[in-house]
Amino acid sequence: MPASTADAPKSPGRRSDKGRRSGGSKKVSYKRNYDGSVALPMGGHGGDVVVYANEAEETLLRFHEKARYCAKRGGNVGATGTLSSRMHNGFAGETIRIPVPVGTVVKRKKGTVLADLAHPGDEVIVARGGQGGISLIDVPEYRRRKAMSLSPNIMRDASDKVLIHGQPGEEVSLELILRVVADVGLVGLPNAGKSTLLSAITLARPDIADYPFTTLMPNLGRLGGDPSLGALQFSSEATLADLPGLIEGAHLGKGLGRNFLRHLRRTRVIVHVVDAAADDPVDDYKIVREELRMYNPQYLERPYVVVLNKIDLPKAQDRLSSLAFEISSIGCEECNDNNTSERNLNLNANEQNISSGAKVEGGEKELRDYPRPQAVVGASVLKHIGIDEMLKEIRAALRKCFDHRLPEP
Numbered sequence: 521m522p523a524s525t526a527d528a529p530k531s532p533g534r535r536s537d538k539g540r541r542s543g544g545s546k547k548v549s550y551k552r553n554y555d556g557s558v559a560l561p562m563g564g565h566g567g568d569v570v571v572y573a574n575e576a577e578e579t580l581l582r583f584h585e586k587a588r589y590c591a592k593r594g595g596n597v598g599a600t601g602t603l604s605s606r607m608h609n610g611f612a613g614e615t616i617r618i619p620v621p622v623g624t625v626v627k628r629k630k631g632t633v634l635a636d637l638a639h640p641g642d643e644v645i646v647a648r649g650g651q652g653g654i655s656l657i658d659v660p661e662y663r664r665r666k667a668m669s670l671s672p673n674i675m676r677d678a679s680d681k682v683l684i685h686g687q688p689g690e691e692v693s694l695e696l697i698l699r700v701v702a703d704v705g706l707v708g709l710p711n712a713g714k715s716t717l718l719s720a721i722t723l724a725r726p727d728i729a730d731y732p733f734t735t736l737m738p739n740l741g742r743l744g745g746d747p748s749l750g751a752l753q754f755s756s757e758a759t760l761a762d763l764p765g766l767i768e769g770a771h772l773g774k775g776l777g778r779n780f781l782r783h784l785r786r787t788r789v790i791v792h793v794v795d796a797a798a799d800d801p802v803d804d805y806k807i808v809r810e811e812l813r814m815y816n817p818q819y820l821e822r823p824y825v826v827v828l829n830k831i832d833l834p835k836a837q838d839r840l841s842s843l844a845f846e847i848s849s850i851g852c853e854e855c856n857d858n859n860t861s862e863r864n865l866n867l868n869a870n871e872q873n874i875s876s877g878a879k880v881e882g883g884e885k886e887l888r889d890y891p892r893p894q895a896v897v898g899a900s901v902l903k904h905i906g907i908d909e910m911l912k913e914i915r916a917a918l919r920k921c922f923d924h925r926l927p928e929p
């Protein structure tokens with residue numbers, strides 16, 4: 521809206537009046553719309569609010585401190601408030617851009633998903649700024665009438681001022697949900713050694729401690745490509761996400777539960793870390809697989825590598841081969857054929873399709889109906905034993921996914 525005339529310097533309108541009265545030839549020429557109507561200057565539109573994915577952001581924690589964001593209002597038309605040919609539209613309010621981590625899902629509170637910002641630079645306008653208004657409050661009567669006859673965009677309000685009200689900007693309440701985007705997801709019971717593994721093969725330095733649930737947020741690390749594999753296979757470069765430990769009942773929300781299971785949705789390969797020195801590693805293994813199955817059966821279709829960790833401990837060392845044999849024979853052999861990566865490629869398309877159990881013809885699928893692990897390797901991620909073998913298997917599983925995407929030579 522034009523500001524009041526109180527602080528206006530000289531009214532150009534008055535000057536031109538004088539010109540007319542004194543018989544001068546000054547003719548006010550207005551800007552016109554394509555249909556010949558006078559283009560009235562408008563107050564600036566309010567700024568939009570945009571949420572965008574920025575690689576520099578890692579968490580959504582800062583939204584706990586500041587949860588309300590407002591874009592600026594649009595600028596006024598001019599100081600005089602009087603229609604003149606020299607009047608310009610008010611400046612549009614600046615768009616406010618809110619960075620969030622890559623992988624953030626933006627949805628209306630208790631409503632629809634607005635966007636899945638899965639790639640750096642993805643963005644969504646979450647609230648549009650209001651439209652600027654038009655006001656001719658202080659236009660002299662004769663010109664007001666003329667302007668009204670020339671422009672179809674004008675209304676009168678109760679106080680007989682001629683104006684179009686500016687529109688209020690949109691206000692929305694949003695929910696931001698972070699789903700980690702990583703090529704490899706590390707899963708396992710608490711204390712299995714997932715964080716230690718991440719720090720052994722990447723530059724990530726997550727908290728490591730001898731108590732469960734040290735990891736409360738997913739940690740990310742970057743696995744470099746292996747140049748010895750040649751240019752085409754350098755794509756074994758990958759992002760690893762160390763997820764907080766899963767416990768029995770996680771799919772129902774126990775422990776850190778569902779919050780973290782969802783992070784697996786966008787991983788291609790799963791690395792399952794088992795503490796080989798635990799009381800019953802096979803049972804531990806099954807518990808986690810079962811939790812994955814109950815949360816989203818598709819997780820079990822993805823290529824996965826089992827790492828039997830802590831083999832530096834005598835207890836683990838002694839039973840390594842029998843454990844490896846037992847674990848590698850849980851699952852269906854035929855399912856491991858080529859189609860694993862094809863199924864895997866559909867993971868994004870199907871990611872909404874979560875059910876509490878996979879139904880197959882003739883009943884519910886069990887662990888033995890899903891593919892066997894691609895490999896079961898023994899390692900001590902703490903003492904750096906078996907790391908090369910483990911990396912080789914992780915890269916092989918990754919290649920299985922990536923090769924599928926390579927263009928035909």
Ligand SMILES: Nc1nc2c(ncn2[C@@H]2O[C@H](COP(=O)(O)OP(=O)(O)OP(=O)(O)O)[C@@H](O)[C@H]2O)c(=O)[nH]1
Nearest residue numbers: 711712713714715716732733734735765900901902
């Ligand atoms: N002896 C031995 N200890 C290990 C090995 N790897 C990890 N640890 C120890 O196991 C404990 C748990 O390791 P973390 O890496 O924090 O385990 P985590 O699976 O990330 O645990 P959560 O964060 O609870 O999910 C730490 O005390 C590690 O030092 C290993 O190869 N050998």
